[in-house]
Amino acid sequence: MRFSRMLSASVALPLAVSLAACGGGAPQTPAADGGADPHELDDATHEELVELATEEGEVTVYSFTSRIASVEEAFEAEYPGIDLIGHDISSSEQITRLRSESQAGTPSADVAYISDAPVVITELVAGGILQNYVPPRVAETVPEEYRQPLLANRLSTKVLMYNEEAHPDGSPVGNLWQLTEEEWNGRVVMVDPAVRGDYLDLVAEIVRQSEAMAQAHLDHFGTEVVLDDGVENAGQQFVKDLYGNGLVLVDDTDNVNAAVGAAGQDDPPVGFTSYSDRRDNEEEGWALQASLGTAPSPGITFPAYIGMVRDSDSPAAARLVADFLMGDDSETGGPAFDPFYVPGDYPVRTDMAAPGGAVSLDELGAWDISPEETAQIRDDVADFLLTL
């Protein structure tokens, strides 16, 4: 008995301390102070940045792509006095990490190169964890939507792809609604949007584009779309029908690529994946091709953002990295942009040419996601998927 009393007292203290110390995982940043205040270095000239950055000596970059390794080499060749430390960390982990670090007051990165736009914009940028910086050099050549609320340097895609070996005359899918018909039953593959954020963005965009989906339904079937109970719009109806038509969900993009792209298949499925994965066709023995001309759209494009981490140790070098990631002023962006200059990805700068080997952004006709609007409906779409 004595023992237990003593113990209950000895537990109370550490618990109280830990409770106070451990605020949990929710963002606890002061309300929307970020983004609004410009940083003192935002207007610094390139020379000033180089001088300050050289004093700082090193800069840490979180990147959602391993291509940061090539950027590192190119950057250090250009600025020998500054050590760029690149870390390949997926977007959702960057988000958790940046949030936790900010909460603990120990930011360890200076720059975040990150996708997952809806979460980044509504949580990291709105919460002030990431701040925007647009290098004055490129401000003119980057369209407004890729300068605000956060700078992007290129667009990636999640689009419908097919097997061009099995369909040499072009995509077998002219209209997305075909995917809900018997012909494609059990033969559409995609990564489960309940598991991966970028695919949730794709589905959210389809729902957001309900009017276009309704029109496409009319074009394809010749009738107005009829909504089931609990279905609010044509986009949701399409998603429901797609799920009902034996949509095959997998855990990983590579699985989609292999399923759709593998050569030697008689009757390959189609699936949603990245246009730029086509560059691996030769290496992997795939025959992936984007489903061009599919109405109303083959899929989405989304930005790769460059964010400045608040209160970081190397703000000047961070801005120099942002400037560098935007490419030099040549048509291809020079060695700085080289790792990202691949067919199927699209530089945002209007003075750069799109990489050869893929159709132009216009011709692709993918929907460009709107991070804020997607964020608004994204949770509802996720909930909707959970009821299917």
Next chain:
Amino acid sequence: MKRAPAPRRTTVGSTVARARTALGQPTAVLGAGTLLVLAVLVVAPLLGLVNTTLTAGNREAWTDVFASPMSENLLWRPMGNSVLMGVATAAGSTVIGGFLAWVVVMTRLPGRGILGLLATIPFALPSFALALAWESVFRNDLIGGSTGILMNLGIPVPDWLAWGPVPIAATLTAHYFSLSFMLVAAALASVNGDLMEAAELTGAPTMRVARDIALPVVAPAMVSGALLAFAEGVSNFVTPALLGLPVRFHTLSTRLYGAISTGDVSRGYVLSIVLILVAAMIMYASTRITGGRRSFATITGKGGRRRGVDLGPWARPVAAVAWLLVTCTTVVPGLVLVFSSLTLRTNDFSSGLTLHYWIGGSDPALAQGQRGILNNPQILQATWNTVLLGVCVAICAGVLGLLVSYVITRSGGPRWLTGTMGVLSFVPFLIPGIALGAAFIAQFGAPIGPIPSLYGTFAILVLAGIAATIPFAVRSGTSALGQVSKDVEESAVMAGAGLFRRIGSVIAPLTARGLFTGGVLVFVQMVRDLSLVVLLATPAMPVLAVLTYQYSSENFTQSANAVTVVIAVISVAATIIARRFEGAAQPWNSNS
């Protein structure tokens, strides 16, 4: 930092006095100390988790999960599937692991040493290797792309065999029976030879001896192994994601990781709390059913040499089954892993083989110019870090585990205390690694009093590692301790040995084998676990698991598999080395 006021008592004085008296008792100090450590390492992150779900804006996660049109797909069905997978894994692991342990320790089958080594390997393999091995045999044309060996031979494979609960349970079992094997083997090895011999002298048949003497004696180890396998089966994410999603078979863990990675963190945390509660209930029920009090002291002051059981005509079939089991669970997945690191094209075994991903230089045509892993200085650095981390965590968790299990089984503390500690020491298993990592950053990221911020240090990795691996350490400690007779300790008391002296000079050496087993489990877990370190690993300090993950998320599958082979080799080497030490630590138990 605010401290809560000390709890008010009307009889503060007497409480203090009592506490002072209690502090004089080393057992109480030990109990209080271990409970405090558990509070910091386990309770605090857990409270952080709960706290997050209760903040404004996150509270509706509870109603979303429990009472909304989504509940069916988000909670109830996945929960049923999780429990099903957990129970199937636990049952399968206990049967297979127990059988192999019996074969290796108790029989005289030739080659049982190798058998024993092979049986420990599946745990060191990543779960995707086993899932991949399953796919390479059973994959049918549901998804598209290439099919498995059976389909290629013209044998149709039904969906239930290729995808969903059956293959998931089978691969999870193949992965985690090692846990049961190691724990049960350690327990069996310490079964007193006298007991067996006495039984045999009375003319009891071999099987009867096994059933009536050996089985009850190893029961604590079997229960421990089953519980670990259950928790692993319930919380594993990769296998159900790989083999379950194509037929929309979700478990709590796939729903949980999905929620966290699509940005709905609070919902993910609610699911993980549910997971913890469900598992705690099952754990409680299982200890009730198996009778947690009933343990058998087998290590007494005296003991004789044990002879192996002669199987007679049964030798061949038993050997065949044992070898088949390790072949399917170790050799095949191991070969799949090695070969898939050698294929020119991802997982396409007909595309030709290359050593490029191991020793090649930078070739822009392959894997975007990534160098072969043995040619990459980062790998060397990461290997060193990984091993160091594994060793540090194994030692710390081992010591803590022994102390905690001593309190649980020996201190004679009140039941609520031992019960609480039992559950607390199990819970970290069920907190998703990434959430545990985030909680540790929140907890130790900022300076606390004299302790500076630990974020970005090696220390925080070790601390989190200890928290995450306590279940292994405590379970193996408990099953090892459960066999040490109280007589032994009592004689030490008579001889005037204090508590810590007893633990250091009597308990620790006697339980060395079990402790080494636990240490190896912890080491292997640390070396291969990703989800915990992915947030905590300092950017300047790469560890192997994180590199594997980076490679595979960039679709450099071969490099990822090559690093995984390195991880497996380290784990197996650790197992072998630990065995050597075991032999040295327990000379009286060598039975050759």
